[in-house]
Amino acid sequence: KFCNLKVCLQCSMCIHFLLSENNGDAMRKRLAPCSRHKPYCKPVKKTIIETTKAPIVPLPFSQAVLAGNTLYLSGQIGVDPVTLQLVPGGLVPETEQIFQNFIAVLEAAGGSLKDVVKVTAFLTDFAEYSAFNAVYMKYFPKDFPARSAAQVVAAPLGAQLEVDAIAIINKC
Structure with missing residues (x-):
């Protein structure tokens, strides 16, 4: 595994992520939402x-x-x-x-x-x-x-x- 950058599609912010050498989705993962824009499931009270x-x-x-x-x-x-x-x-x-x-x-x-x-x-x-x-x-x-x-x-x-x-x- 090595460190690489990806770019958030929403705010163009660069973020680090670990990418395995045999990952075929490397290019797709380079453009992904950052944690601020990534949809996540949070229980609603x-x-x-x-x-x-x-x-x-x-x-x-x-x-x-x-x-x-x-x-x-x-x-x-x-x-x-x-x-x-x-x-x-x-x-x-x-x-x-x-x-x-x-x-x-x-x-x-x-x-x-x-x-x-x-x-x-x-x-x-x-x-x-x-x-x-x-x-x-x-x-x-x-x-x-x-x-x-x-x-x-x-x-x-x-x-x-x-x-x-x-x-x-x-x-x-």
């Missing part, structure tokens, strides 16, 4: 996030799951965390409550609405889409997350919408 500041319902799902630094927020409807009842008044107060619940769960995970990268809204009536957008823009006034919206036949408890989200929580 999964943490269940739960807070009493958002509704805790007796159903088989978590308020959120933190996998690595990605937070997956379960779908929320406009349920008050104290009464566990749908807030009255229709889509606007339901939307307000949903985002207040999201804020509570995000804070429990060490994040905020600024960390949200994707939102999915399920509305029972697309005629309410502009009302949803008006409330949405209070919580996301700029640097909008990616978003999808769909009309559904029904939402739990007769709610007018359900919203889920994904956030990146960087704790460095």
